[in-house]
Amino acid sequence: MATPIVDVHTHVYPPKYVELLKSRSEVPYIRTFDSDLTARLIILPREDDPSTPSTARGRPIGPEYFDIAKKIAFMDQHGIDISVISQANPWLDFLSASEATDAAVEVNDDINNMCEKYPGRLFAFGTLPVKAGAEACVREIKRLKGLKWMRGVVLGTGGMGQGLDDPKMECVYTTLEEAELPVFLHPHYGLPSEVYGPRAGEYGHVLPLSLGFPIETTIAVTRMIVSGVFDRHLALTLLLAHSGGTLPFLAGRLESCILHDAHLKKLGKLEKRRDIWDILKKNILLDAVVYSGVGVRAAVEASGEDRLLFGTDHPFFPPLEDEDTHQEWLSVATNYAAINKVFEGDKEKGGAVLGGNALRLLKLQAE
Amino acid sequence: MATPIVDVHTHVYPPKYVELLKSRSEVPYIRTFDSDLTARLIILPREDDPSTPSTARGRPIGPEYFDIAKKIAFMDQHGIDISVISQANPWLDFLSASEATDAAVEVNDDINNMCEKYPGRLFAFGTLPVKAGAEACVREIKRLKGLKWMRGVVLGTGGMGQGLDDPKMECVYTTLEEAELPVFLHPHYGLPSEVYGPRAGEYGHVLPLSLGFPIETTIAVTRMIVSGVFDRHLALTLLLAHSGGTLPFLAGRLESCILHDAHLKKLGKLEKRRDIWDILKKNILLDAVVYSGVGVRAAVEASGEDRLLFGTDHPFFPPLEDEDTHQEWLSVATNYAAINKVFEGDKEKGGAVLGGNALRLLKLQAE
Numbered sequence: 001m002a003t004p005i006v007d008v009h010t011h012v013y014p015p016k017y018v019e020l021l022k023s024r025s026e027v028p029y030i031r032t033f034d035s036d037l038t039a040r041l042i043i044l045p046r047e048d049d050p051s052t053p054s055t056a057r058g059r060p061i062g063p064e065y066f067d068i069a070k071k072i073a074f075m076d077q078h079g080i081d082i083s084v085i086s087q088a089n090p091w092l093d094f095l096s097a098s099e100a101t102d103a104a105v106e107v108n109d110d111i112n113n114m115c116e117k118y119p120g121r122l123f124a125f126g127t128l129p130v131k132a133g134a135e136a137c138v139r140e141i142k143r144l145k146g147l148k149w150m151r152g153v154v155l156g157t158g159g160m161g162q163g164l165d166d167p168k169m170e171c172v173y174t175t176l177e178e179a180e181l182p183v184f185l186h187p188h189y190g191l192p193s194e195v196y197g198p199r200a201g202e203y204g205h206v207l208p209l210s211l212g213f214p215i216e217t218t219i220a221v222t223r224m225i226v227s228g229v230f231d232r233h234l235a236l237t238l239l240l241a242h243s244g245g246t247l248p249f250l251a252g253r254l255e256s257c258i259l260h261d262a263h264l265k266k267l268g269k270l271e272k273r274r275d276i277w278d279i280l281k282k283n284i285l286l287d288a289v290v291y292s293g294v295g296v297r298a299a300v301e302a303s304g305e306d307r308l309l310f311g312t313d314h315p316f317f318p319p320l321e322d323e324d325t326h327q328e329w330l331s332v333a334t335n336y337a338a339i340n341k342v343f344e345g346d347k348e349k350g351g352a353v354l355g356g357n358a359l360r361l362l363k364l365q366a367e
Numbered sequence: 368m369a370t371p372i373v374d375v376h377t378h379v380y381p382p383k384y385v386e387l388l389k390s391r392s393e394v395p396y397i398r399t400f401d402s403d404l405t406a407r408l409i410i411l412p413r414e415d416d417p418s419t420p421s422t423a424r425g426r427p428i429g430p431e432y433f434d435i436a437k438k439i440a441f442m443d444q445h446g447i448d449i450s451v452i453s454q455a456n457p458w459l460d461f462l463s464a465s466e467a468t469d470a471a472v473e474v475n476d477d478i479n480n481m482c483e484k485y486p487g488r489l490f491a492f493g494t495l496p497v498k499a500g501a502e503a504c505v506r507e508i509k510r511l512k513g514l515k516w517m518r519g520v521v522l523g524t525g526g527m528g529q530g531l532d533d534p535k536m537e538c539v540y541t542t543l544e545e546a547e548l549p550v551f552l553h554p555h556y557g558l559p560s561e562v563y564g565p566r567a568g569e570y571g572h573v574l575p576l577s578l579g580f581p582i583e584t585t586i587a588v589t590r591m592i593v594s595g596v597f598d599r600h601l602a603l604t605l606l607l608a609h610s611g612g613t614l615p616f617l618a619g620r621l622e623s624c625i626l627h628d629a630h631l632k633k634l635g636k637l638e639k640r641r642d643i644w645d646i647l648k649k650n651i652l653l654d655a656v657v658y659s660g661v662g663v664r665a666a667v668e669a670s671g672e673d674r675l676l677f678g679t680d681h682p683f684f685p686p687l688e689d690e691d692t693h694q695e696w697l698s699v700a701t702n703y704a705a706i707n708k709v710f711e712g713d714k715e716k717g718g719a720v721l722g723g724n725a726l727r728l729l730k731l732q733a734e
Contacts, residue, residue: 163564197530204630210621249616252659254577263571292619298665
């Protein structure tokens, strides 16, 4: 029997979360504008400019975001046997401490119930009540460990508000190590819009999506590395979205900059540290959502072919031509083609990336 | 005879420029603080914080920055036959229109004279008077074409102040195409410091140097690509510092984001455009200053082994242990090792990257 194909990067807004977004009137929220019959999802402050026509604000949100049957249909259409679903950004990052704890329980139970409807075809990464603080996160991680279909947690780069190099995250990392649950690290906040220059508006969403997202991830994980998180948490596992942002390509420069930094040397930080390559090969998993053979090969060389995992980013990046809803998605086909190109002569390794690695590393057997 | 080794990424502050920096009292400037006998170079506003001890502001600047004999000694020590020197950042970006034109002539003549002292061992990229506007730049490009050792121009990502996707740059690009002179695109401004989070100060210069610089370059060239510069200027050649920042790794995602952008499609921008891979293989040259085999291979796959060029970034990244001035620099050894690793079985291709490509593409024969 061929190894199943597993998608580890695929998002949902569970129904409880959609209700929450509909009840809100500031970012993030879902709204059906009078001028438009389609509900629109606005998740970033810069998407909420009142001078923008309402039909250009955010993005249309349809059942592909919350109806799990649509996810299964997409999987069937693209030959995907198993999906490890995660709540899409911005998770519960925006909720106050008093709201976050209950919301996390509701949302995670909701997602676990989605998985229960299609036994063995869906697993999930749970969401943490980050603004409720470390103790609340620790409690939810322990609760997630007991939910049948949960296999890790999804985290944004902000952590509890001060980034993932925040000392307050330490006990969260310890709990994740003990629970043997990986973190799926995913971007949301991008870069300050000034970096795209005065003509960025002419380029649609291209600059923030193609550069801002992966760069945000790269900065976040680099801050973890240089602050010594992986020196203290040897068993912590991070699955990085979009093949690490651009960590595989910049790892060499990062290592060199560390080794040439007089300030770090003076502080004694160059002794007894683990180098980037060791961390990449023992603590980092990469999804294969990188849209090129160049990227797939760099990811393989950086972390190893046994640590790269197929993904789609569904329901984002649907085909622009939506008259034919039965067509294969270009975004998915591009990622399949990149993997096939790199592993053309080696079906076994290709199969590991397409599903075998996810099965093994995320323990995707129904118990 | 073996192909010579050519360093295309190696900087100088010509004496005229050092004089200029010494005469200034705001960033960028050179100053010898009372508490320290070493002159220090402060080139970024964030390095000029009065609360920082004077010995931690900027970086020490010694003769390796302006004494060309030191460059030759470094070349001899590292087996480098030819260097294509360029003024280090921030070039003349900070000079007003009235100052820039004369300064460009002085600085470029100064650099050309440095090359003249070691005939055949040094060539150069000239500096443009960007703040003096397009016409002044066009005049200086035409003048540079007549200087014996000039083989291109170095440009920062700011262009004339509005970035390289500025329509005012169009006639500069046309002039460069006609003169058959490449642009060496180099970062200086990095990213807004807020992206590095509240603990960035603990990490020395690591985050801005390892991430900010390459990301700045990537954003700049991406803005050129999406604004259609390479659709209009088919013969424009860009040599990208640090192997393109991270363009090789993100090219696939960039292409996918463009093809999925509803706004660009609505504007008809998806028709008749050149795709990223075509631009990478025809208009982009990459230096091999990427400090890893992963990076070198990605650069080769993106642009071709006939378009990758060895570089050192001298005099930046000297060894931290400076008691032994005769040791090989780790930063240089790392880049040599990365190239040797990738081209281990193919001396001819390795030789092309180490020097043959530079000889051919930059026409490095003394005439």
